Amino acid sequence: MGRAVSPVFADLAGRVAVVTGGSGSIGAATCRLLAAQKMRLAVVGRDEVALRRVREQVREDGVEAIAIAADCTDPAAIAWLRGRVASELGPVDALVAFAGGNGAPHASVELPVEQWRRTIEGNLTATFLTVQAFLPGMVARGRGSVVTMSSSAGRAPARANVAYAVAKAGVVMLTRHLAAELAPAGVRVNCLAPSAVHNAKLDRQLSPDQLRTLGRSFPLGRIGEPSDIAAATAYLASDASSWITGVTLDVSGGKVIP
Numbered sequence: 718m719g720r721a722v723s724p725v726f727a728d729l730a731g732r733v734a735v736v737t738g739g740s741g742s743i744g745a746a747t748c749r750l751l752a753a754q755k756m757r758l759a760v761v762g763r764d765e766v767a768l769r770r771v772r773e774q775v776r777e778d779g780v781e782a783i784a785i786a787a788d789c790t791d792p793a794a795i796a797w798l799r800g801r802v803a804s805e806l807g808p809v810d811a812l813v814a815f816a817g818g819n820g821a822p823h824a825s826v827e828l829p830v831e832q833w834r835r836t837i838e839g840n841l842t843a844t845f846l847t848v849q850a851f852l853p854g855m856v857a858r859g860r861g862s863v864v865t866m867s868s869s870a871g872r873a874p875a876r877a878n879v880a881y882a883v884a885k886a887g888v889v890m891l892t893r894h895l896a897a898e899l900a901p902a903g904v905r906v907n908c909l910a911p912s913a914v915h916n917a918k919l920d921r922q923l924s925p926d927q928l929r930t931l932g933r934s935f936p937l938g939r940i941g942e943p944s945d946i947a948a949a950t951a952y953l954a955s956d957a958s959s960w961i962t963g964v965t966l967d968v969s970g971g972k973v974i975p
Contacts, residue, residue, distance in 0.1 A: 723753060724948055726955035730755035733806045734954065735798075737789050737847055738815030738866070740767035742916040746943030747813060747950045748775050748782075754951060756811070758782040759802045761789070781806065789816040789843035795850045808854055811954035814847045815866040816840075820881035833880040840884035845891060852895075852904065859903040862954045865892045867965060869912040872973045885910070889965050896963030905962040907953045912969035914941040936971030 734751050738744040740762030748760050752775035760771050760782060768784035775782045783805055787794045802809060817840035823832070844865055855861030870877035871885025892908040899906060913919070913931060919940075923931065932939040949968050952958055967973040 723750065723944075724951055726754055726951055726957055728956045729811075729951070729954060731757070732810035733757045733759070733802070733808060734811040734813060735759045735761060735802055735809050735851065736813040736815060737761040737787075737843075738817065739771055739784075740764040741815070741818075742943045743866075743911070743914060743946045744813075744815045745771045745774075747815070747947040749778075750944070750947040750951050751775075751811075751813075751954070752778040752780045752782065754955075755780055757806050759798075759806060760784045761787050761798060762816070763788065789814075789847050790838045792846055792850075795846050799850045799854075803854075808858060809851050810861060812848065812851045812855075812861070812863045813950055813954070814844045814863065816843045816847065817866055817884070820868065820870055820877040820885075822876045823878040825879045828878060828880060832878075836878070836880035837884050837887075840881065841887040841891070844888050848891075848895065848906075852899070855904045856899065856902045861904045862958075863892075863895070863904065863906040864950050864953045865906070865908045867892075867908050867910040869910055869967065869969045869973045872910050872965070872967060872969075872975070892965065893963050900962055905953075905958070907958070907962060908965040909946060909949055909953075910965050910967045910969065910973065911941055911946050912967075912972045914943060914946060916943070934972075935969070939970065941968060941970060 734756045736748050739760035762768050765786045772782045772784040787798045819836045867888045868885040870882045896906040
């Protein structure tokens with residue numbers, strides 16, 4: 718089966734992007750593709766070693782990039798992040814809010830309230846705080862693209878724990894609400910909802926045969942690759958999608974068809 722090709726969106730060259738969750742597999746692939754478009758990047762996450770690695774990778778494309786360790790559930794940290802990006806890179810054209818996680822299965826009747834709160838904070842609240850911090854600059858300039866991260870778990874009941882599913886469903890509605898509110902200001906807000914995406918964790922948990930079996934459960938015959946999500950992000954960040962807002966794109970190999 719085919720894999721995502723590397724798209725080219727010439728309008729992105731020279732623009733500034735902030736990518737939270739940039740130290741993860743999807744975030745890192747997204748940073749590399751945006752760098753290939755010659756965007757200037759702020760790579761944001763919690764793993765400082767991984768952040769520095771991604772920063773050096775994207776600098777190989779000759780683009781300006783900074784790595785910033787920040788907790789996206791902390792309003793003060795987000796405010797500091799916004800200030801540093803403004804001073805070192807300038808106004809933000811594309812905000813890619815991918816921070817989140819903690820979707821491992823867990824029986825709902827046994828889910829600790831602390832895990833519920835942590836998962837809601839880490840996925841839904843983190844997305845809200847990140848977007849809220851950068852929106853004033855986009856509104857003032859009358860342009861900007863925001864891309865949020867949901868999941869197939871937020872689109873249909875699945876094996877993920879209930880807190881993660883609810884948080885990711887909340888990201889979908891947050892995206893739709895902001896898109897309607899901000900469209901008159903020229904700011905677009907869209908969402909991606911991936912299903913199973915290949916990463917190091919899956920390689921540790923599943924054998925090659927199990928991975929192939931998992932892939933065959935998808936109508937398109939394979940699991941996703943980080944490059945699939947990166948390509949969709951670049952499209953939504955670019956002017957190629959200038960008449961699209963409020964959309965949740967199910968990058969799920971046909972697993973989720975609304």
